[in-house]
Amino acid sequence: MGGGSSPCASCKLLRRRCAKDCIFAPYFPSDDPHKFAIVHKVFGASNVSKMLQELPIHQRADAVSSLVYEANARVRDPVYGCVGAISYLQNQVSQLQMQLAMAQAEILCIQMQQEPALPTTTTTHQIDHPADDKSLLLHSNNLNNFPQFLNFASSSNVIQDPPKRESLWT
CATH class of the missing domain: 1.20.58 (Methane Monooxygenase Hydroxylase; Chain G, domain 1)
Structure with a gap:
């Protein structure tokens, strides 16, 4: 995100500078910190980053929606999830x-x-x-x-x- 704007939710939570090409910024905006927090808690930032990098850009938003949904289900039901x-x-x-x-x-x-x-x-x-x-x-x-x-x-x-x-x- 860079350029004086607030860092994305991921960079804010991980306490790092949000780079201009941050892979998380388009999908985890700073005004919705819970979205990244729960995905990070269940999957880990490194795994999410790898998953997103392996996908074409046009599929990443859907993948993030699925990760958020599964993470929420996993928190409610740690054994069976979705x-x-x-x-x-x-x-x-x-x-x-x-x-x-x-x-x-x-x-x-x-x-x-x-x-x-x-x-x-x-x-x-x-x-x-x-x-x-x-x-x-x-x-x-x-x-x-x-x-x-x-x-x-x-x-x-x-x-x-x-x-x-x-x-x-x-």
């Missing part, structure tokens, strides 16, 4: 997916109990071609709820075995 936060959030997502799947299954059961039963008779054409399930669906009056069932069965990665279609017809 991995602990990620693991916690993944567990929350799994629990919420399970709750969503259970709620969708409950809604489906309620809707199926409230709707009149689907027709059980089929034409000989439909019996000859059992793979043509769409022809039976097109003749049904209850098409409004069936796409919801298909969406539920295909979107839920929590429930392994969706209910069999045959159980809907009998």
Whole structure:
């Protein structure tokens, strides 16, 4: 930084003169001393300097953001750092997916109990071609709820075995 301006947060903390080409100056301004202090505490100034020097200039700001984030996570959780936060959030997502799947299954059961039963008779054409399930669906009056069932069965990665279609017809 030189030229009479205040030294960057790194040089201020390390009590050295901030050179014009200081690698820390663009990323650790003097008005945010905590940012460098925490990165220095976790990684060390020498390691951070080496990391920044090995990167192209256009990637350094993102690298500093990542170092600050990881350093903060390491201070909160010295053992797991960011991995602990990620693991916690993944567990929350799994629990919420399970709750969503259970709620969708409950809604489906309620809707199926409230709707009149689907027709059980089929034409000989439909019996000859059992793979043509769409022809039976097109003749049904209850098409409004069936796409919801298909969406539920295909979107839920929590429930392994969706209910069999045959159980809907009998």
